[in-house]
Each structure stands twice: as structure tokens, then as C-alpha cells.
Amino acid sequence: MTRKTGPLLLAGLLQAGAAVAQEPAAAPAKTGGPDTQEMLFWFLLSTLVLVLLVFALLFTMIVVKLKPQLRKLYELPTVHDTWSGKVVGLLVGDTRLVNGERKDELMGHEYDGISEYDNDLPPWWKYGFYFTIVFAVGYMGYYHVANAGQLQLAEYETEMRQATLLVSAEADDPNKLTTYTALTAPADLAAGKSIFATNCAPCHGASAEGKVGPNLTDEYWLHGGEINHVYKTIKYGVTSKGMVAWKGKLAGKQILQVASYIQSLQGSKPAGAKEPQGEKEAGGKPLASK
Template identity: 40%
Template sequence: MTNEKDDKDKKKSPKLLDHEFDGIKELDNPVPIWFQFIFYGTIVFGAIYMLYYHIYKGGHSLKNEYLASVGQTPSKEGGGGEFDYSQNLTNKNMIDSGKQVYDANCASCHGLKGQGGVGPNLTDDFWIVENTYKGVENAIQVGVPEKGMPGWKTILGDKKIQALVVYIASMQGSNPPDAKKPEGKPGKLH
């Protein structure tokens, strides 16, 4: 017959599993309920996440998030038309925005007033690249590696590059002092 004292001792003594390893016995403690809620909650969250982002293609992809962060619009099937430079050449806000981008990224090679330095003069009518707005935009985006110019598309994005091209167009014919000699083919920017 057992008495109350033996029952209390049984309840207080730890439950041990039947096996041991190197003389170490393992306690048979249940997993806390708060841990079980977190564990099963992550499984439910993972299933919902997979359905929403991978099966049903909802939300924004990482690529689109990145493109938005650098000021580019994610490409879509049948997207909008091309940027019209001729309608923005007198846009003061765009010229000011382009000047800020130029001063921060381009002035070190092309000079503060576009007069040239390491890079070519941007104020004359001679062009190493195609003398169209799209040609200048493309040169900024992908760079001119043989001349040492890096591509800026991933750093600046489409909108800043467009503003930069408008600013470069506004500098045409400004004839700054100490301008670098002409390089490339002659032709007006158009």
C-alpha cells in the first residue's frame, strides 16, 4: 500500500526516458505550449506566403521592389510609350533634377559646366556616341566601356537618366571656359 508521501515523491521526481547515452539520461519534458503555437504558426504563415506570392503571383516580386527603389518602372507587357524628349526640353523641374544628378555623378569626369575633363565635352556639337536623345540615354544606361564610362542604369534608374539627358540637352551651345577639344562625329543633338 502506498501512502501520500510516496505519491508526492513520484510527482516531484523527474520523468526520464528509457534510453541513455554515455551515462546521460534525458528528461521527458513536454514542449511548452507557446513554442507549439509559434512552430505551427510559422507553418501556416509559410503556406499562405507560398500560395500568395508563388502560386497566385500576388504582391510585388523582389525584382519589381528593387526596380522601384532605383526609380525604374517595372516592364510590363504592352507597357507605356517611350519618353518624349522634345516635349520636356523646356521643363524647368526636369532640368533642375537633371542638374542635381549631373552634379552628383557626372561632373567629376565631364566638368561642372560640361566642358569636359577625363570625359568628353558635352556642350559642343561633337559626339562619341549617337547624337540623338536615345543615343545619349543609351550611353548613360550601358556606358561606354572603351572610353572608361560605366553604365548608370542600375544606379540612377530611368527617370533620373531621362532628366539627365534633358539637362545635357540644355547645356548645348553654352561654350564654357576651358572647354575640352571636340571629340567624335559632328552633329546637333536631336
């Protein structure tokens, strides 16, 4: 080592040490243990269950210990027939509060060895029935008289609107309608005819006259006859009616070629055409959104 290289090496070591000292300490790795909030939730839930069990045990012990005194209280004329007295009676073994006043009382009707008994409806059942009456009146007043709440159809429409806002407005979004115009070049229509004959004719017929699927040559449509509605129906399908989605099997241009070919068949009136289905569209503009 020469005289010049020694000081240079020392300076380099000092700079490296300073750089290491300035680097922040690495953050400790997170352990894979359970989340603290989850542990706290289960701890509080377990504590609540334990407290309820202790309370139930203490209540049972008190009732057993005080049963003679409760029975004397229950036998008092001023207590016996009151609602609170029936609660006390339930604690000492009288089930009138649950089963009613009359139990297996003969009504004097007997035929062919079969006797008719008179039994009370269980009070809990009667109180439940009264509650349903009050609830029904309140429900009608809230939803049908005051119109303060949404009915099922309105709730469904609101949820559908909210769901639409969450759907991405990408090019592959089924809620976003395309802005294509129909292809008219003979080559495109020939390609669309070939694709239609291979994939669509089994359901719609060789001339689109309709078989299992609807007739595509008339002016009645189930899901819109405008070129972009037809494109959407072919691309995404209508699974509820057996129409499969072709977006994974056909390219976008192929779908547009098929849709354009279908539009070119309007008014062709093929033999054996299926009866009209859906809504009529006038002047090429949909009145409703085959």
C-alpha cells in the same frame, strides 16, 4: 450500422476502388545514372583507341620480324634511292627521309678553329614549306580573286548580325533605341542638373566642359547627341572608354532628366572647354551614331 447505411457504404467503397483502378500508373523515377549516349560514345572511343594500339603493336612486330628482308630490299640499287626506298630505309634505321642526304659534310671553310658544315634541310621541313606555298596560292585565289569566302571583317559583321537576332527585344535591350523626347520642365532640368553635379561632373566637368570625359556642350559626339542616344549612353555606359553604366544606380526618369539637362547645355560654351571629339551633328540630327 443500420440497414440503409450498409448498402451506401458498400457502394462508396466500390466507386473508390474503380477510381483507383482507372488512374494511370505513376511513371518510374529517372535514375541519376550516366546518359546512355554518353556511355556509348566513351565505349566506341575506348574501342577505337584499343584497336589502334593493337594495330601499332602488330605493325612493330612485323617490322622487327621482317627487318633482315627489309634491309636486303633497301640495299637493292633500284630501291635504295627511291622515295619508297627511303620509307623502307626509315624502318631499318636509315633516317635520310627525315634528316636529308648530307649530314655534317665539311665545306672546306675553316676559321679560328671553326669549320662550316653542309647539312640538308630536313625533307619534312621542305615539304611543309612547299605546302604553305600551295596553300597561300589557293587561299588568295579563293578569298581575294574569286571572292568565294568571307574575310575576317565580313565574318565579324555576319556574326554580329546573327548575335543581334538572338538578343531579346525587351525594354532593357541595349540594341533597342528608346523614343523619348527631351524634358523641358524647369523641375526636371533642375533634377537633371543635381544628378549631373553629383555623378557626372567629376569626369565631364561642373559645366560639362570636359575633363577625362568629352565636352558635352559642343556639337561633336562620339556616341550620338540625339536625346535617345544620350539616354542609351548614360544607361548602358561605354566600358571600353571608362564610362560606367548607370542603369542600376539611376531610375529611368532620372536618366532622362540628366540627358535632357545635357541637351539644354548645347552651345553654352563654358570656360576651358575641351577640344571637340567625335562626329559633328547638324540640326539636332546625328550624322553618326559622344
